Amino acid sequence: MISGEQKKVLQRSLPGLILEDEPLAPKTAFKTGGRAAVFLQPETLTDLRRAVETLAEMELEFLLLGGGRNLLVGDAGVRDRVVISLTRGFSDYTIVGSDRGTVMVRVEAGVQLAELIRLSAISGYGGLENLAGIPGTLGGALAMNAGAFGSTIFDKIAAVSLIHTGKLEWRSVAELDPGYRDGGLEAQDIVVAAYFMLPRKAPSEVAGKVAEIRQLRRLRLPSGAHAGSVFKNPDGDYAGRLLEEAGCKGLACGGARVAQEHANVIVAGSKATSRDITTLMQEMRERVKSSCNVMLEPEIRIVS
Numbered sequence: 001m002i003s004g005e006q007k008k009v010l011q012r013s014l015p016g017l018i019l020e021d022e023p024l025a026p027k028t029a030f031k032t033g034g035r036a037a038v039f040l041q042p043e044t045l046t047d048l049r050r051a052v053e054t055l056a057e058m059e060l061e062f063l064l065l066g067g068g069r070n071l072l073v074g075d076a077g078v079r080d081r082v083v084i085s086l087t088r089g090f091s092d093y094t095i096v097g098s099d100r101g102t103v104m105v106r107v108e109a110g111v112q113l114a115e116l117i118r119l120s121a122i123s124g125y126g127g128l129e130n131l132a133g134i135p136g137t138l139g140g141a142l143a144m145n146a147g148a149f150g151s152t153i154f155d156k157i158a159a160v161s162l163i164h165t166g167k168l169e170w171r172s173v174a175e176l177d178p179g180y181r182d183g184g185l186e187a188q189d190i191v192v193a194a195y196f197m198l199p200r201k202a203p204s205e206v207a208g209k210v211a212e213i214r215q216l217r218r219l220r221l222p223s224g225a226h227a228g229s230v231f232k233n234p235d236g237d238y239a240g241r242l243l244e245e246a247g248c249k250g251l252a253c254g255g256a257r258v259a260q261e262h263a264n265v266i267v268a269g270s271k272a273t274s275r276d277i278t279t280l281m282q283e284m285r286e287r288v289k290s291s292c293n294v295m296l297e298p299e300i301r302i303v304s
């Protein structure tokens with residue numbers, strides 16, 4: 001629990017960057033969960049580094065919030081860690097080099113993936129088309145190693161710039177060694193930017209593929225408040241198939257319900273709590289365990 005005294009010290013040390021008791025539900029895909037005792041919004045790298053240094057001196061841990069598209073925040077909120085959001089700044093992208101076939105783009109962590117893909121389509125930079133429609137920020141996509149249709153965010157990354165134990169460092173993709181829905185970051189690493197190497201293509205070709213992928217996703221996913229897949233696919237199979245076979249479609253708990261369109265998606269109704277969602281997830285796991293002896297692992301990150 002962050003004490004009142006610690007909040008005062010933070011307000012004094014980091015003026016203008018701190019909000020107290022900030023509601024997190026509107027910032028997440030499920031629209032559930034409590035408040036952040038301390039919510040930190042640095043606008044610049046200097047602010048962020050100063051904030052990280054202050055938190056280290058105070059021995060306070062932190063949690064990064066990107067677009068909240070893969071996070072389930074507990075109903076009691078986040079009381080013992082500082083929640084850091086990079087979406088107030090960290091929104092630049094710059095072409096840093098190019099030749100006839102490729103461009104190198106530096107993209108900051110707070111940029112929405114959708115915005116990056118929109119600009120790639122306009123400019124004729126390929127390689128990200130399969131990721132069209134994945135919501136959230138670049139920082140979140142890298143932390144999660146977000147992917148779809150056989151591609152992942154790391155496919156076109158040359159290097160990632162991050163803050164590790166207070167220092168600004170570089171990581172190559174080989175050093176991070178990302179795995180399935182895991183970008184290989186260490187617990188308190190903060191992604192600040194990434195360098196993409198994107199092949200030049202005709203803008204119409206990129207835009208056409210992006211539109212096709214968006215259409216495919218629209219057909220597969222339900223509407224309403226949800227965070228995409230709740231569980232990771234187990235080796236060689238699909239969580240959605242196992243959940244459907246275990247009779248999970250339509251299962252409900254309080255205001256949360258397993259989508260009829262996709263058994264690996266939970267839709268949160270307006271009265272849903274985070275507790276409803278975690279209880280439903282437990283029931284889904286137990287059903288799959290008893291029907292086919294597979295223990296599903298959550299893809300969404302549950303924080304409290």
Ligand SMILES: Cc1cc2nc3c(=O)[nH]c(=O)nc-3n(C[C@H](O)[C@H](O)[C@H](O)COP(=O)(O)OP(=O)(O)OC[C@H]3O[C@@H](n4cnc5c(N)ncnc54)[C@H](O)[C@@H]3O)c2cc1C
Nearest residue numbers: 066067068069070136137139140141143146147191227228
């Ligand atoms: C409708 C819908 C469809 C989806 N479809 C897909 C899909 O097809 N494929 C897929 O992979 N995912 C999918 N997702 C999940 C989600 O979009 C991705 O995981 C996305 O990359 C999360 O980004 P975010 O910015 O919202 O991250 P958040 O949800 O805010 O955070 C996710 C994780 O990243 C960490 N993080 C965030 N920013 C940083 C940073 N700067 N530095 C370090 N760590 C950070 C957080 O602490 C957290 O652990 C879907 C979600 C929705 C709502």
